[in-house]
Amino acid sequence: MKNPDPGTRQGLHMDRASSSTVARLSSYLRLLRELEAHNIETISSSHLAERTAVTPAQVRKDLSSFGNFGRRGLGYNVRRLRQEIGEILGLTRIWRVGLVGAGNLGHALFSYEGFGRQGFPIEAVFDADPRKVGTAWNGMQVQSFEEFPRVARRSPFEIIILAVPGEVAQQVVDTVVASGTRGILNFAPAKLQVPSGVAVREVDLSIAMESLSFALSR
């Protein structure tokens, strides 16, 4: 990752950035992409704040290390800010991603175009069920999970999307972590134990639902 100004970059304190900071960066990034698609070249921090439902003070704090892209009265250069946030989020490269679990959820995730578009194309699919192994998904054969260590030895997976039943999730994670994977996107209803140095992100669909029921209860 290029780092033209280590001094200001450190200002973000990214090593201990909270998950909410990362979520806000994701949200700025989405807006910047949309603006870029409409050929809009600059945006003020107050407009960025308004469009992402964040306070202007928080936006300025989050982007303080991008000072060289924003000038008082001129706002931020949309394209450069988008590139810079993309680099911070690790989106300027292609990640090696595997999917474990070829059930309905696995298939839905496999078909989800957003992953491939954003640098997370699924390169292999594994399942333990012999009835699923060998079936072709869009030209890609589902492989037996028994083969995982061998396949990963040849070309390791950086990220595994986990779409297996909760009761086998830990066992699957132990195998993929032993094979060198350091990132898990977990859809299984299970709290996973992983060694330090391995990152797990849970996708809990109920949280979005709770936010909805909260809004409807007002």
Next chain:
Amino acid sequence: MKNPDPGTRQGLHMDRASSSTVARLSSYLRLLRELEAHNIETISSSHLAERTAVTPAQVRKDLSSFGNFGRRGLGYNVRRLRQEIGEILGLTRIWRVGLVGAGNLGHALFSYEGFGRQGFPIEAVFDADPRKVGTAWNGMQVQSFEEFPRVARRSPFEIIILAVPGEVAQQVVDTVVASGTRGILNFAPAKLQVPSGVAVREVDLSIAMESLSFALSR
């Protein structure tokens, strides 16, 4: 919703609560449920902060209106705090939920046990594809989306889970909103236009992936 002390309740300013406040309440709630399952009766705000990766000051601010449940040196009563947060989030009732879209994602969401357990059981499934209409999912027949207005007139859906292709999403939403639905959980890759008074929550799977790539880029 019972409201023993309107003065302190207003302290939360819930009508303009940000989505991050609601996300933190969801996160406290998950921890409290876990503690309750382990028969733990009280928790300090600092411990609650540590376990949910929130600053202690933020926890105290979020829970300031629950002062009657927390006493200096004694901490919060787990069960009462869990009940109170559940009420704030609208989780003490059953919501009428319909699913539109009977593809792989729709089926995965239908099978997701978390919704039913938390008061969001899916009561009906709709699809526009004649090959899917009439098929039975766990004893529930997929209905034609053409029937939606008629079915909703008989018993309106408060929340619709949207799992349709992006290009038909807006059209589907227009129909469900016209039928009285005020909450949309959107899995379709589309920005939806809705009248004021209708709440939409997007589930963007890429955001969790970006958080992972950020962590792995360190």
